[in-house]
Amino acid sequence: MTDAFDPSALFGGGANGENPMAGLLAQAQEMQTTLLRAQQELEEAVVTGTAGNGLVTVTGSGAGEVTGIEISRDVVDPEDIETLQDLIIGALADFSNVRENLASEKMGPLAGGLPGLG
Template sequence: MANMQKIMQQAAQMQQQVAAAQQQLAETEVSGSSGGGLVTAVVTGAGELRSIKIDPKVVDADDVETLEDLIIAAVHVANGEAQKLTEKIMGPITGALGGLGLPGM
């Protein structure tokens, strides 16, 4: 029974750590750019798109497709940075789940 109490205490602590990490991710911004910096996307660590900055040099009414591709690429890079941040922040917490003896963690 003492082991179960210990596991429950560890689970409660981990739940608090996960909530704190999720809050940190929601507040932290990362960016990604494309076209040599012509388009920059900013997302949170939680993946929320916050802003897009477009250099006026890339705006061409006759070539909207290139701008669309640059925006998609910048968002993709920013999301990759957000994923790296998530792994960095959540990795130690989720790795510790195995220490609880929970199957599949």
């Protein structure tokens, strides 16, 4: 004879008095704490992107806020503004890539959200 499924076991009253939902809730709370800690570390991180072998440097936070741009005097040529513009765009793109890699590192598997929850 097979034991019938007892749905009350999911919400308490399971084998040995265990509550599977309590364990799931504790796991979700731990993941949330880990996520918040990673987000805080990311916001406090200083990220730098460069272009032209350091001719243009963009600095900002791990959250993506740009806080500074340094441009070498060697690249400032009033007759060639396009090169400077390209270098700034390149440094911003590098900054974005570095920031996204840092976010992936800090957030780990939590970056994609909880499995099965969209």
